[in-house]
Amino acid sequence: MSDMPKPAAPGGEVDPSLLEILVCPVTKGTLRYDRARGELVSDAARLAYPIRDGIPIMLPDEARRLDDPAP
Amino acid sequence: MNALPPPDPMRVFDRRLLRLRRDRAAATVQGVAPVLEAAAELLLDRLDDTTHRFTRALDLGGRGVVAPLLRARGIPFIVSMDLSARMAAKGREMAGGLALAGDEEWLPFAPESFDLVVASLSLHWVNDLPGALVQIRRALKPDGLFLAALPGLGTLQALREALAGAETELRGGISPRVSPFPDLRDLAGLLQRAGFAMPVADAETLHLSYRSPMALFADLRAAGEGNAVLARDGRIPPRALLPLAASRLPEEGGAIPVELRLLTMTGWAPHESQGRPARPGSATHRLAEALGVEERSAGEKAGR
Numbered sequence: 621m622s623d624m625p626k627p628a629a630p631g632g633e634v635d636p637s638l639l640e641i642l643v644c645p646v647t648k649g650t651l652r653y654d655r656a657r658g659e660l661v662s663d664a665a666r667l668a669y670p671i672r673d674g675i676p677i678m679l680p681d682e683a684r685r686l687d688d689p690a691p
Numbered sequence: 692m693n694a695l696p697p698p699d700p701m702r703v704f705d706r707r708l709l710r711l712r713r714d715r716a717a718a719t720v721q722g723v724a725p726v727l728e729a730a731a732e733l734l735l736d737r738l739d740d741t742t743h744r745f746t747r748a749l750d751l752g753g754r755g756v757v758a759p760l761l762r763a764r765g766i767p768f769i770v771s772m773d774l775s776a777r778m779a780a781k782g783r784e785m786a787g788g789l790a791l792a793g794d795e796e797w798l799p800f801a802p803e804s805f806d807l808v809v810a811s812l813s814l815h816w817v818n819d820l821p822g823a824l825v826q827i828r829r830a831l832k833p834d835g836l837f838l839a840a841l842p843g844l845g846t847l848q849a850l851r852e853a854l855a856g857a858e859t860e861l862r863g864g865i866s867p868r869v870s871p872f873p874d875l876r877d878l879a880g881l882l883q884r885a886g887f888a889m890p891v892a893d894a895e896t897l898h899l900s901y902r903s904p905m906a907l908f909a910d911l912r913a914a915g916e917g918n919a920v921l922a923r924d925g926r927i928p929p930r931a932l933l934p935l936a937a938s939r940l941p942e943e944g945g946a947i948p949v950e951l952r953l954l955t956m957t958g959w960a961p962h963e964s965q966g967r968p969a970r971p972g973s974a975t976h977r978l979a980e981a982l983g984v985e986e987r988s989a990g991e992k993a994g995r
């Protein structure tokens with residue numbers, strides 16, 4: 621419904637102008653913003669980068685492996 | 692026993708430890724802001740020398756000090772990146788820009804995202820500097836500018852010697868306690884190899900003075916500049932190490948002089964409007980004629 625307020629994204633909102641220029645640090649490929657989970661997903665690298673307090677954590681070490689069960 | 696990964700000779704710094712250090716330092720870095728600001732101002736002076744107008748800036752490791760200085764120069768779009776999310780947030784907090792946690796060795800930006808990249812005292816903890824420079828160049832639009840300041844060889848030299856002397860006396864051997872720093876000669880070559888046009892590397896010295904050696908150690912820690920060399924001695928240092936090293940630091944009139952040798956790198960992302968050296972042998976006038984002297988052969992032919 622268009623007049624319903626969107627539920628708050630976990631990890632906070634990321635500025636669209638930042639989303640526009642971010643790529644996966646491993647593959648340099650495009651990212652998918654999973655707003656419901658608060659993650660930036662690199663399908664090519666099978667990694668999901670978390671967003672905390674509106675700050676994308678673009679560190680391969682900190683990313684969740686897509687093949688692992690969700691935390 | 693936990694198995695250690697095989698040692699990689701190209702990995703000098705422990706990036707994970709560095710991230711923890713910078714996380715912790717986010718709360719204290721304000722105390723050393725004057726030193727970081729002085730270094731950043733020396734670097735950003737170069738912006739004031741060009742007629743270029745920059746509109747999209749990336750601040751690498753600026754610790755909440757560089758972003759406001761970029762904002763003060765009228766740059767509307769500023770992104771602050773740091774290994775530590777907390778430190779990156781300082782940039783956002785101080786200048787109202789955008790923040791992300793990222794690693795200079797794994798830069799997460801699409802090609803041509805910025806027209807200015809500034810790294811003030813942050814690249815000296817990068818293991819693969821040539822790789823980081825290539826990634827920075829790709830993140831720049833054509834004719835975009837890259838500015839970096841690194842502490843160079845000679846920085847904290849007195850401290851390095853004092854620690855080595857004290858450790859030799861107490862333990863009969865030394866371990867790295869001060870980060871290795873690059874030499875000026877390395878940097879211009881690195882910029883060129885990374886594909887930057889008109890690369891320039893030069894050195895300036897910032898003279899600091901500390902009331903006591905302990906004040907110097909406290910500042911280094913406050914800036915997140917504790918030892919992150921992988922080959923560091925993991926044992927707890929002997930209690931006498933710091934006092935003994937402190938007693939060996941040179942003193943001038945009750946103060947400890949500290950030299951910060953700043954190496955500055957400037958490079959442009961290539962663009963067709965930039966000047967290029969002419970092909971050898973393509974000159975139409977003789978230099979000797981212009982100078983009014985007799986031309987003498989140097990004994991070699993010009994390249995073709």
